[in-house]
Amino acid sequence: MDLTLKIWRQASANEKGQFINYPVTDISPDASFLEMLDILNEELVHKDEDPVAFDHDCREGICGACSLFINGRPHGPDKGITTCQMHMRHFKDGETIVIEPWRAKPFPVIKDLMVDRSAFDEIIQAGGFISVKTGGIPDANAIPIPKRVADIAMDAAACIGCGACVAACKNASAMLFVAAKVSQFARLPQGKVEARERVQNMVAKMDELGFGNCTNTYACEAECPKEISVSHIARMNSEFLISKLASQKK
Amino acid sequence: MTKLDAKIPQGPLAEKWTTYKQDLSPVNPANKRRLEIIVIGTGLAGASAAASFAELGFKVKAFTILDSPRRAHSIAAQGGINAAKNYPNDGDSIYRLFYDTIKGGDYRAREANVYRLAEVSNNIIDQCVAQGVPFAREYGGLLDNRSFGGALVSRTFYARGQTGQQLLLGAYSALSKEVGKGNVQMYNRRDMMELVIIDGRARGVIMRNLVTGELERYSAHAVVLATGGYGNVFFLSTNAMASNGSAIWKAYKKGAFFGNPAFTQIHPTCIPVKGDYQSKLTLMSESLRNDGRIWVPKHKEDAQKIRDGQLKPTEIPEDRRDYYLERRYPAFGNLVPRDVASRAAKERCDAGFGVGRTGLAVYLDFADAINRLGKQVIEARYGNLFQMYEKIVDENPYETPMMIYPAVHYTMGGLWVDYELQTTIPGLFAAGEANFSDHGANRLGASALMQGLADGYFILPYTIQSYLNDQIRVPFFKTDLPEFDQAENSTKATIDRLLSIKGKNTVDSYHRKLGLIMWDHVGMGRNKEGLEKAIRLIRELREDFWNNVRVPGKNEMVNPELEKALRVADFLELGELMAKDALQRKESCGGHFREEYQTEEGEALRDDENFSFVSAWEYKGADQEDVLHKEILEHEFLHVTQRSYK
C-alpha cells in the first residue's frame, strides 16, 4: 500500500507544532499501524531527519502506552482496540492518514505525538487504592464475592489508562477513567470501607488538574479501546452523592 | 570461591524461611526513616517491593523507563499466577508446588529458594484479593482455578486473560498510595545508565531523563534492580518494546555475577512471524492449552497442500491428523512444559509437517472444546485472546484452528543472587525476572508473576533489612562525590561516542541481525559449532555497530533512537555471554537444548554429575575473558531423576 501520512510535528512542549506530510510506500496490509510508523522512522533516520516520537510498549493492546488520534478518532477507526492493535488492512491504498497527539489541556505534548499523562497517576495517588499494607491479610476465600459482582468489577478494572476517553471528550473530562476505578472498588466488599473518601478525593483531584466536566455525550465510551461502559459513571455519581450527603450530616 | 556463598539457612527445608525470619533483627522504626532505597523498575517485582519498603518506613526512590508505573512489561501477562492454596482439593500442597517447580526447571534451581517461593505463594493471593484484584470466581463466590503446563493440579488463579494487568494494577495502587503519602518519590521516563559504587557497596545510580536528556544522580543506602528480563536480545520476542538488559548488564560490568545467562524460555504458543517489518511477537496464553489441541497433518502431502493454500485445516479428517503431544506424552498431553512443547513443534516443522504460508506453524484447535462446552464457555475463558488473534491474523479461531509457533518469551538467567536476593555487590539486590533464581533451566507457566510478587512483597522487605541493619549510621549520601562524577562521565562518553559515529545503518538493523544470530544458534537447538559461530558473528557485528551505526539527533532531547542504541550496544555484549554460557554447558536441560546431548527419543539429556551447578559469570574487563564460577546445587531434599512427562 502507498499512503500519505499527515503527522503533527512539535519539537517540544514550548514550541509551536505543525502538520507535515510524509509519503510511505509498499506497506504490507498485515503490518500494524506502529510498524508502519517504524518503517517511516527508519526512512527518516536514513535521510538524516528527526524521527517521529510516539509512546508505545506492549504493542498488544494492554499497557495503554500507545495513543494517537488517527483521522479524527482516538486509536483510529476500528472499535474496541488500541492503535498498536490496528493493522493497515483497515486503510485504503492511496489514502491520506492524519495523525495527531491526544489534545487535552491536562495532557501537554512532550514531543510530536507523545503526551504527558501523569495527571492520571496523580488521580490514582489521591485515592485509587484500597489502604491495605503488605502482610497480615486473611485468607483470600474468607469473603466470598458473587461472580456477577466480581465480573462487573473486572469490566471496570479493564481500563488501560491510555487517555482515549479524555481525548475523545470535547470537555477533556476524565470521568470514565475515574469512574472505572471508583466503581471497581465500590462494588467489592474490600473497597467499600473507604468508598466515601475515595470518590471525594479522586474527584477533587480530577477537578484540580483541569479536566473538564462531563456533559453526557458518551464519546468516551464510544472510543474506549476496552469498551468500558458509561454505566460506571452513573455508579460513581451515586457514590459521590451518597458521600456528599454523608459528609454534610456530620 | 567465597564470593559465591548462597547463604542458605540451616535446618529442614520447610523451616528454613521461618528460621531466617526469626533470626533477623529488623531495623528500628526510627532508623528506617534515615535509610534510603532505590528501586529501579516498577513492574510486579519493583512496584511491590517499593510499596512494601515504604510501608515499613524506609524512604524510597522508584524509577521506570515508561511514562507511568502502571505500565510495565508485567502488564502483558495473560494466563495467571500459581499458588498452593489447594482450593480445588485436588491434592496440591506447598511441597507439590515446590516439587513441580524444581522438576519443571530440570533440577537446575536452588531448592531452598524454590521452597520459600511455594511457601509464600498463598500470601500473594490473599494480598492481591485484599487490594481489590478481581480474580475469576465460581458461582459460589469463591476463587476459581485452572491448570497450566507442567502440573497435574489446578493451581492457577486468573483474571480473565489479563492477570498480569490486574496484578500490576494492584501493585501500582499500593505504590500510588505510598507516593501520595510522600513515602515514595516516583520518577517516570528515566533510564538507568550506570550503577554507582562507593567503597565496594552499591550506593547510587545515574539516570537519563528521557524527556530532557539530562543525566541525573541519585544516591541511597541500597539499590534494587527489578528491571525485568532480557529476551529482547533476540529482537523478536513477546517482550514489550522497552524491555532490555541494560540495567543488569551495567551491574554485571561493575562486578555483579551473572547467573545462567544461557537459560532462555521459548514459549510454544505464539502467533507465527509474518514479515520482515515485524517489531515483536504476540503470545497466545498457555492457558489455551487447557482446551486447545495441538496438531499437524499426519501426511506431508497434506501439509504441502496447506502451505500452498489448496487445503484448509478443517478439511483434514481426524485420522489424517497427528496430535503429536498427545501421542508422545500421553500423561501430560497438551500440558507438557513449555520447553518440551516448543521443541516438539520445531521437530515437526523441521521434518516438513509445518503449516501456514511459511511452514513454521502448527495448529491449536478448539473445535473439540467448542463442541463439548459450547462457544459461550470458550468465549468466556479466552474471548480476549481470540479477539487479539483475529485482529492480528485476520482469521476467526472459533471457526478455523489457530496457528502458533514458538517464540522467545522469558529469561530464566539474570543477576546471580543469594538467598537474600543480594548480588555479589553488597547493597545491590535483584528481584523478579532480573535475577536468576527459582526457575532453573525452564520456568513453569504462571510462576513468573508469583516469583515477582514473592520477591517484592514477601522476601525483600525482610532480607534487605538484614543488610540495612548495619547501615544505620551511614548518613545520606551526597551526589557530588567523585564516584558519581566518574559514573556520569563514562555515561556521557558512551552517549557522545554513539552520536558521533554518524554511520549508515539504523540501530534496528543491527538489532535485527543480532536477533537472527541468536535465534539461529542460541535458540531452541544449540550445538558447539553453531555457538562458536555465533560468538564470532556477534563480535563482528559489534565491531560494525561501533563504526557504522547512525544515531540521529542529540542527547538533550526526546531521542528514542539513542535509547535504542544504548540498549542494543549492551545486547551486543550480553548475547555473546549467553552463547559462551551455552557453549560451556555440555548437557541439555530444560530450555537449554544442546543437540549433541539428547536421548534416543530426542529428549533433553542432563549430565548431573558434571553440570549440576549454576553458572555464575564474572566480568573482568573489556579485553579479558569473562570468568565462570560455579554454585554447586545440592539436591538435599528431592530425588533427582530424568524428567518424564510421558
Ligand SMILES: Cc1cc2nc3c(=O)[nH]c(=O)nc-3n(C[C@H](O)[C@H](O)[C@H](O)COP(=O)(O)OP(=O)(O)OC[C@H]3O[C@@H](n4cnc5c(N)ncnc54)[C@H](O)[C@@H]3O)c2cc1C
Ligand atoms: C506476553 C507475556 C505473557 C506472560 N504471561 C505470564 C503469565 O500468565 N504468568 C506468569 O507468571 N508470567 C507470565 N509472563 C512473564 C511475566 O510477565 C514476567 O516475567 C514478569 O512480569 C516480569 O516482572 P518484573 O517485575 O520482573 O519485570 P517487568 O514487568 O519487565 O518490569 C521491568 C520494570 O523495569 C523498568 N526498567 C527496565 N529497564 C530499565 C532501565 N534501564 N531503567 C529504568 N527502569 C527500567 C521498566 O520500566 C519496568 O517498570 C508473561 C510474559 C509475557 C511476555
Ligand code: FES
Ligand atoms: S503499546 Fe501497549 S496498548 Fe498499545
